[in-house]
Amino acid sequence: MRRREWMLHCSACVLTLAAAGATSAPVAAQGRTDAAGGAAPRRILVLGDSLSAEYGLARGSGWVALLDQRLRSQKLPAEVINASISGDTTSGGRSRLPTLLKQHRPTHLIIELGGNDALRGLPLTMTRDNLKAMVQAGKDAGAKVLIIGMQIPPNMGASYARDFEGSFRTVAQDEKVALQPFLLAGIADRADMRDWFQGDGIHPLAKAHPLMLDNVWKVLRPML
Template sequence: MNQPQMRRREWIVHFSACVVSLAAAGGLPRPVAAQGRTEAAAATAKAPRRIVVLGDSLSAEYGLARGSGWVALLDERLKSQKLGAEVINASISGDTTSGGRSRLPALLQQHRPTHLIIELGGNDALRGLPLKMTRENLAAMVRAGKEAGAKVMLVGMQIPPNMGASYGRDFEAGFRTVAQEEKVPLVPFLLAGVADRADAAAWFQADRIHPLAKAHPVMLDNVWKVLRPLL
């Protein structure tokens, strides 16, 4: 065996011995990149849940005493069940999907939510805005939330028949379409169990649009059924 071959053989024997020694001591060190990914994943897992609710007057406690709306009740339920989540109510009365879409980037940057609940669209319908625009805005918000790392869910809405039966059907279907195309969970109708009751008039404020405080626990239950598995 010539000298280069001997040196190569000696190096292989030496390297093998080092591997055995390291394995006995607890294994080879992880690559720096892998360590970084693992540490980042651990940090994400330990990060507290932060839920941003992007909605309109139905989520902004319009006409209600502070703390009696479904978003405030959600915060109470999370605390009572020790789920360790912070709720940020970013809802504004009268907001449309266009308004929510324009506000969302700053909210995502400021709060960095782990979960995003989008409850918008009702005011689009009340104003007779183009349904295609509403769907595009909803889809854009869903995608922005997902790109920011949040688990996103949509909250669907229905409208009274005075807007026209066809418009009402297409409006309701728009939420399902966006949820299916973007693969996010959907609350079919926020006011289920409220607006479809035989005595529905007794559950709304004088404007017949905004629910009374007694309706908000029902609304929370509608949201909770979809949100709880995401937590």
């Protein structure tokens, strides 16, 4: 019920989300080298939307920046490239990905896209096709791929919401890649859920991002 309350609130904030996408710029890449000064053996490319692009947060407090910090603290040499853009859709990610793959040559690709597709009422077949194309592009480039799932407001129809949630699982299973089912698990379903989101009710506060990282880390760490 608490997760449903968050989703219902999100459905009332679609225009806010669209406005965020229209005014936000890409997050700059964050990288590092290994202790010897050479290229890091792992390069993690994050392709996401506002949930990964630090929308409304102080620079360096989002889950992607925290991922870089955790890799450092655990002495796992890796470079993290955050190519997330607020408001981006799977179509936008699909169009940007080939250039990003050529530029960064990642060993790991994290795809956190799809939420904006649903909020804009885009066809699920298109979302699945775009996810599949991005996964295949990542695999063809030699990267291990992790899909991060999302859920949507139930007012868009129970069947649509269920099929949307299942789209991430379907693509992951068909393409045999890793899946993190819901980035906001443990946040959107909290008793004090409203205290964990910004005023728009969509974007988590900085204090939620360590939990978001933990959700991703459970799946990503074995891949490293």
